[in-house]
Amino acid sequence: xxxxxxxxxxxxxxxxxxxxxxxxxxxxxxxxxxxxxxxxxxxxxxxxxxxxxxxxxxxxxxxxxxxxxxxxxxxxxxxxxxxxxxxxxxxxxxxxxxxxxxxxxxxxxxxxxxxxxxxxxxxxxxxxxxxxxxxxxxxxxxxxxxxxxxxxxxxxxxxxxxxxx
Numbered sequence: 001x002x003x004x005x006x007x008x009x010x011x012x013x014x015x016x017x018x019x020x021x022x023x024x025x026x027x028x029x030x031x032x033x034x035x036x037x038x039x040x041x042x043x044x045x046x047x048x049x050x051x052x053x054x055x056x057x058x059x060x061x062x063x064x065x066x067x068x069x070x071x072x073x074x075x076x077x078x079x080x081x082x083x084x085x086x087x088x089x090x091x092x093x094x095x096x097x098x099x100x101x102x103x104x105x106x107x108x109x110x111x112x113x114x115x116x117x118x119x120x121x122x123x124x125x126x127x128x129x130x131x132x133x134x135x136x137x138x139x140x141x142x143x144x145x146x147x148x149x150x151x152x153x154x155x156x157x158x159x160x161x162x163x164x165x
Contacts, residue, residue: 108144134162
């Protein structure tokens with residue numbers, strides 16, 4: 001009985017081992033691709049939700065000023081003098097600016113500064129009275145606005161140019 005042969009499992013053919021390894025790598029690749037696609041969709045959704053929350057927050061902060069404007073729109077002019085209306089509108093403007101500044105909004109409205117095409121839009125030119133004024137903002141026709149480093153609207157300006165006279 002010592003000569004009894006014990007069967008040994010046959011080794012898989014070399015081609016089958018390579019196919020099995022390829023299947024494992026293919027499965028890993030497909031799972032990784034699916035995970036990445038899910039990640040991409042989730043982050044896009046989160047970015048959209050974050051943007052919408054930021055917009056809602058700003059609108060919510062401006063709601064009081066909007067309510068005040070609505071009250072002014074419904075005031076009977078015959079019962080209110082111009083000074084009271086002016087003071088009320090001034091108060092609303094300050095309220096709006098307080099919230100806009102808290103959100104990082106700044107106004108671009110300075111005359112006498114060098115013309116910067118990154119924040120200014122030249123609407124016309126006027127002669128400068130001295131050479132130092134060449135290519136400076138002579139007048140702001142319409143103010144511009146920035147929110148932190150993002151230009152919301154360029155300031156529309158009149159640019160002074162030295163004519164050499």
